[in-house]
Amino acid sequence: MGKKRSRKGEYIHFFLFCIIIAPILISGCSQRYQARLPFKEANEFFTRGSYEASLTRYERIIRDYPGEGDRVLFEMGIIYAHPGNSQKDYRKSLECFQRLISDYPGSVYRQDSEAMVFNINNVIFKDRVITEQQTHIESLQQEIKSKGVDISSLQANIEALEKEVNSKEDVINSKQDEIIKLQKEISLIRLGPADKILIEKQERRLTLLSKGNVIKTYRIALGGNPYGPKERQGDNKTPEGTYIIDSRNKDSSYHLSLHISYPNDEDKRRAKSLGVSPGGDIMIHGIMNGFSWIGEFHTASDWTKGCIAVTDEEIEEIDKLVPDGTIVEIRP
Numbered sequence: 001m002g003k004k005r006s007r008k009g010e011y012i013h014f015f016l017f018c019i020i021i022a023p024i025l026i027s028g029c030s031q032r033y034q035a036r037l038p039f040k041e042a043n044e045f046f047t048r049g050s051y052e053a054s055l056t057r058y059e060r061i062i063r064d065y066p067g068e069g070d071r072v073l074f075e076m077g078i079i080y081a082h083p084g085n086s087q088k089d090y091r092k093s094l095e096c097f098q099r100l101i102s103d104y105p106g107s108v109y110r111q112d113s114e115a116m117v118f119n120i121n122n123v124i125f126k127d128r129v130i131t132e133q134q135t136h137i138e139s140l141q142q143e144i145k146s147k148g149v150d151i152s153s154l155q156a157n158i159e160a161l162e163k164e165v166n167s168k169e170d171v172i173n174s175k176q177d178e179i180i181k182l183q184k185e186i187s188l189i190r191l192g193p194a195d196k197i198l199i200e201k202q203e204r205r206l207t208l209l210s211k212g213n214v215i216k217t218y219r220i221a222l223g224g225n226p227y228g229p230k231e232r233q234g235d236n237k238t239p240e241g242t243y244i245i246d247s248r249n250k251d252s253s254y255h256l257s258l259h260i261s262y263p264n265d266e267d268k269r270r271a272k273s274l275g276v277s278p279g280g281d282i283m284i285h286g287i288m289n290g291f292s293w294i295g296e297f298h299t300a301s302d303w304t305k306g307c308i309a310v311t312d313e314e315i316e317e318i319d320k321l322v323p324d325g326t327i328v329e330i331r332p
Contacts (some may be wrong), residue, residue: 002224007121011228020240027324035061035065035068038057038060038061038064038065039061039068041057042054042057042075045057046079047083051084051085051087052078052087055076055079055080056077058072058075058076058079059076067102069100069104069106070103070104070107070109070110071109072098073096073097073099073100073103073104073109073113074096074097074100074107074109074112074113075321076096077093077096077097077100077113077116077128078093078096078116080093080096081116081120084141090120090123090124093116093120094117094121097113097116097117097120098113098115100113101113101114101117103136106214106217108205108217108218109221111216118176118180122172122176123295125172126169126172129165129168129172130165133161133162133164133165134165136161137158137161140157140158140161141158142251145224148206149318151164176183191288193210193321193322193323193326194208194209194215194321194322194326195209195210195211195326195327196208196209196210196326196327196328196329197209197245197284197322197326197327197328197329197330198329199220199238199267199308199328199329199330199331200331201226201227201238201330201331201332202331202332203217203221204219204221204222204299205217205218205219205220206218206220206284206308206318208318208321208322215321216317216321218310218314218318219296219299219306219310220299220309220310221298221299221301221302221303221308221309222238222302222304222306222308222309223236223237223302223304223305223306223307224236224302224303224304224305225237225239226238226302228240228271228330228332229241229267230262230263230278230279230282230306231234231269231270231274231276231278232270232271232274232276232277232278232279233276233277233278233279233280234279234280235306236304236305236306237306238261238282238304238307238308238330239260239263239267239282239330240304240330240331240332241262241264241266241267241329241330242264242325242327242328242329242330243260243261243262243264243283243327243328243330244260244261244324244325244327244328245258245259245260245261245322245323245324245325245326245328246259246260246324246325247259247324248319248324251285252285252286253288253289254283254285254287254288254289254307255285255286255287255288255289255292255312255315255316256285256286256312256315256316256319257283257284257285257286257315258283258284258285258315258318258319258322259281259282259283259309260282260284260308260328261328262278262279262280262281262282263278263279263280279306282306282307282308283307283308284307284308284309284310284315284328285304285308285309285310285315285330286309286310286311286312286314286315286316287309287311289311292311292312295311296311298311
């Protein structure tokens with residue numbers, strides 16, 4: 001039975017990422033000011049391992065701040081499935097993520113919730129397969145003890161079954177990777193090209209739109225001095241205004257980049273009145289070459305020189321969905 005528990009532990013390895021990203025999610029930039037303290041308290045309970053207390057606090061938050069419901073449901077789902085939670089409940093975790101997907105279709109947490117639903121269901125399926133095989137192995141072990149049959153023969157059967165379990169796991173993982181890849185490709189084909197990019201600096205959010213409908217949203221990092229419009233070269237500010245995508249660079253030092261037509265006429269007038277150069281080279285780009293392993297954790301701080309940054313995987317997706325000439329609206 002000890003081996004059974006160990007192997008089941010291996011099948012929930014995908015939840016380990018929650019240990020790293022949960023604190024970032026819980027302290028995100030987009031939270032409303034009024035809800036900041038309750039979220040902080042819930043996060044403190046989570047960090048101390050007081051999962052029940054943390055969940056109770058989140059239940060109060062969703063009552064008091066219904067506008068934060070999608071974030072609360074996502075973080076409760078993470079806690080219910082967290083590997084350190086001795087009372088973890090996959091059913092309740094699935095309920096949280098499925099409710100978020102159903103009630104908040106435009107949420108920035110929707111894509112991650114869909115991935116969590118897929119992975120949790122996969123874990124449950126794997127556990128069932130392993131349990132069936134383990135039951136067979138245990139019955140053979142009981143037969144050894146009760147009937148005194150050929151131990152070497154039965155041991156060979158046990159080893160063969162264990163190999164079968166491992167091979168099935170490899171097949172499941174391989175098929176899962178294929179499904180995820182195909183789902184992404186199908187989504188790109190179905191959604192079609194974007195006709196507008198909306199960047200909301202305060203929310204640290206980039207949204208792709210087609211005929212007014214949301215295609216997808218992304219969490220972003222901005223320039224190191226993010227507040228207010230860009231005024232001059234070297235001020236590390238991300239611009240504010242309306243522009244277009246006028247070119248792209250597939251050999252960028254930041255994996256891949258889409259050039260924004262900054263400065264516009266208003267930007268040039270502002271810089272002229274100040275007697276300074278407005279600067280340029282404002283891009284939507286990925287992570288600096290050699291650091292792609294940072295992934296989504298790059299959004300923990302604003303680190304660009306005025307550009308808008310996403311992960312390497314996300315900029316590849318945006319590049320496919322956004323043709324040259326697409327309108328870019330950057331809001332404060």
